[in-house]
Amino acid sequence: MPYAPWMETVSALRVKSLYKVYGNRADKAMEILRNSPDGDEKLAGLRVTTAVVDANFEVRRGEIFVVMGLSGSGKSTLIRMLNGLLSPTHGTVEIDGVDITKLKPAALRKLRREKISMVFQHFALQPHRSVLDNAGYALEVAGLPRAERREKALQALRMVGLDGSADKLPQELSGGMRQRVGLARALAAGTDIMLMDEAFSALDPLIRREVQDQLIELQAELGKTIVFITHDLNEAMRLGDRIAVMRAGRIVQIGTAEEILTDPSNDYVAQFVADVDRTRILTASAVMERPLGVVDVDSGPRVAARVLRETQTSAVYVTGRDKRYLGTVTADAAAQAVRDGRKNLQEIVSTDHVRTVEDTTPVADIFAAAAQSPAPVAVVDPAGRLAGVIPRVTLLSALGSLSADTGETTATPEPADEAGTAPTADPTRAVGAAGTAPTENGNATAEVPAQVVAEPSVRLTGGSA
């Protein structure tokens, strides 16, 4: 994550026990809610709508904080309280330590101009003014001279790749382009915080993907603090550094995409994430295992040969100084090196035999590497150290969503006699083997740990992906 440790202490945005209740008896409803946190039934007699109930969270500088929920879960109300478009029934919203719920209208407007901008679901561009004028709207409001405004607006349009359309009217652009104008308008404002209210929901799936990519790119460059509202779980998982799941006005869980996938706080969240394409969310680090056969590059080929025998694998993983991953040595190469009387593995270590992926690679992108590697794929961390390995069966297990906790599925046993033999080409057997994994899990791992990462007999088939 791009933020420095000292910044974590001062959140960009802090929300404390925030409530929004609509209706004439809002005060009474607040009292009930405050006294019994789950007292929704008691509100039945009152004609009130509880849009947001007891929201508490902090948004760190430079992170994308996604608020996800179905329509009617109160997320749009929540985001509108973050910049004071709606005033809360109870609670505080702090931006850089200033409680905006206490600000007078003029001070609130000043704060919006300087600190917090917004991107809207249906773009909310001014149809009677040019793309350039729209992009420079915040600057016009702030009273910047025309020339300076123009220049900054053009710069923002360039960032989103629309400087060529500056003189067009918004209606002459496609939906995706219009939302990029909306994004440029927020960027040109130059605020540290950006609120994005279902910003990509009105776009076609393909265009949405494109704009999401663009946002990720821009974010890597600019490091804004973004609060992103969406009802699309995949979008949330794709964009969010952290995700808050909302249901019926309450935030039911806050965590990273992986935390929410692997450890849902309740049945609702679990059900919600059931349909997610896990292979896109889970990264290599979530499914990788401890490599069994690791040897130092300075140890001799005999050590490597012995480890290979003990672990009954076809290759050992070789690390150098600072545990940096160098490559693998196969059994054949080790035997040859012993015969040649080599002192270390320096010359025979190779990265051709086994593919390497980074620990942040989505599982979906590991399949090709796994298919090309006879031994489990090596996973390296950003420093280049060997973080773990991923056998093919592990990938299949993750794919099959056999268990919410992927940790349990990592050790899928294979019959020992198949190790080293020609891979079976029967896909039904492969899926069957993975499918029975959890039940066999306990005893199999305990008894035959070596076979776990043995030459897998499972061939990955395109159909099962």
Add this chain to the structure above:
Amino acid sequence: MNSADLLPYVRFGDAFQAGVDWSREHLSTLFEGIAATVESLVEPLVDLLTAPPAIVMVLIFAGLGWWLRGWKFGLGTALGLGLVAGMPIWDQTMSTLALVLVASGIALLLAVPLGIVISESRRASAVVRPVLDLMQTMPAFVYLIPAIFFFGVGVVPGTLATVVFSMPPGVRLTELGLRQVDREVVEAGEAFGASPWKILLRTKLPLALPTIMTGVNQVIMLALSMVVIAGMVGAGGLGEVITTALFRAQVGAGFEGGIAVVILAVVLDRLTDSIGARTASAKAQRAMQQA
């Protein structure tokens, strides 16, 4: 038993009469001021419109029509107004035009701000709407009676009765236009820290302008119809031509006056309509429909 015995006779008329009497007694300075203002607006305008020869005025209008709507409409304007100019009622037509312009100008000066106010406040809207209903459905002649009472006969009561009669659509369509502005666009203005005043001037009014222009068009059309009725209180112009023809049962003269009104109405309607179509937001709407 007679129903009149059961149900009370609420003396609206007496109350209204009393109100008018009181106003005339205590607010005479105000009415004199209004009368002076209206006269100072109408009379120079009548002089201006009747000063050049009829043919010059016809050509000016034709040119305006050409510029705003194209050569076909310019030609049509020339033919229509040429027809009127050929009749011996050109001066009356021009004075009717002056009355319409002044009356609808005053009506819009009142209607647009009122429309803005009631678009912002539901409560104000709830108060104003029934009043607008009353103004619109009250038979037009009824306005003339208190108007004469306050201002005597002449141009002033005719103009003011016209203002009252023609104002409602201006208020209503201003309110409608402003309420129709995309909520999210207004919200965007707020989110970027624009003041309510700035949002009104730079966002809401420009976006509501095509609808407001429809209101302007309606106000002018209503003013034109009322100005003829105002002829009965000596407002002059085509109204006088028509009422005189009515009292003297001159079918031909009445028809000529009527035709002049129709031609004037068509020209004014198309001209104001095309001004509305030339606003930036109307262009934006067309661009949206094409896309």
